[in-house]
Amino acid sequence: MKKVLVVAGVTGVGKSAFGVELAKLFNGEIISGDSVALYKELTIGSAKIHSDEMDNINHHGINLLTLKDTFNVRDFQKYGREKIDEIIERGKLPIIVGGTGLYIRALLYDYEFQDEQEVDLDWMETLSNDELHQELSIVDPQQAALIHKNNRKRVIRALSITKSSQKSKTELISEQSHSLVYDAFILSCMMPREHLYERLNLRVEKMMEAGLLEEVRQAITIAGWDHPAMAAIGYKEFKSFFEGDSDLGTAVGLVKRNTRRFAKRQITWFKHQMSCRWVDMSNENDVSQTIEEVDVWMSR
């Protein structure tokens, strides 16, 4: 199986720099596993790696799109797998670096996405959460049992799978083996919660100093608030500020809070959705120990 190194984990602990370090040590190229850094216009708020931090290591999946485009997991899986093959072709090690759990999991595991025909979903709009969930329990009872009725987006998605393709979500998932399609060594970077939160708060302050507000202003003139990417943390929080409904301090506070909550969700994801080698980035010994383990894995 093809070897792929993965530097996943929580935001703000230094994954990007660690990825570059590993790329230099093991002759690698980096594929970003980040759903926001994909967009050219979203740089400060996405904590995107700066070009002079890349240290001549090739980075893929950054600035790939403009805010005129949209993207989804399926696109990422396709793009990522192509890049992995290309990099291996060049005799180098593909290194996935990022924190978008679903993207990374879909890339590494045998997630199957099928072609879906356009289906009119407007009729769902008028239904209540309960009615939609009721509908789902008829066409796909297993998924209905798994998805909470208030999770409207998921309920609608599960419904639309059955409407726009031949299989239900349950059937689709049951056909997969839920195993890795690569010889992947998955690192999940973290650090003690308190320390992490402190860093994250500080990072938001730095983003403001770096001109985040102006970046948001420009992004909305291109994309408007309706673009999915504008729902990213560091952007959506400024909506009410720009509309004159709240002050800047409130917006910044929300960015901090949402970043913390996001970090928590990432930890939960990597803890339960894939099996990772956890790396405490605040512990030098653990980091160097990890590098040794990568070395062993490489020569395996």
Next chain:
RNA sequence: GGGGGGAUAGCGAAGUGGCUAAACGCGGUUGACUGUAAAUCAACUCUCCCUGAGUUCGGCGGUUCGAAUCCGUCUCCCCCCA
């Protein structure tokens, strides 16, 4: 010195005699996750031997079958008049 207002769980804030361990928001914790995922959603958050029990609503004392809610008093905070 006089007059008025207020003290509620980590914070903000409802509640003004039983349905209240106490709404709601924030903060925090835990979890779900297969085409918007930095998205979306759920649970928990006084204590404990936790499908039950125990101690709470500034302190103390009282009224009452029953008080965060009524009365007295003390402490602290805020506003107004001197």
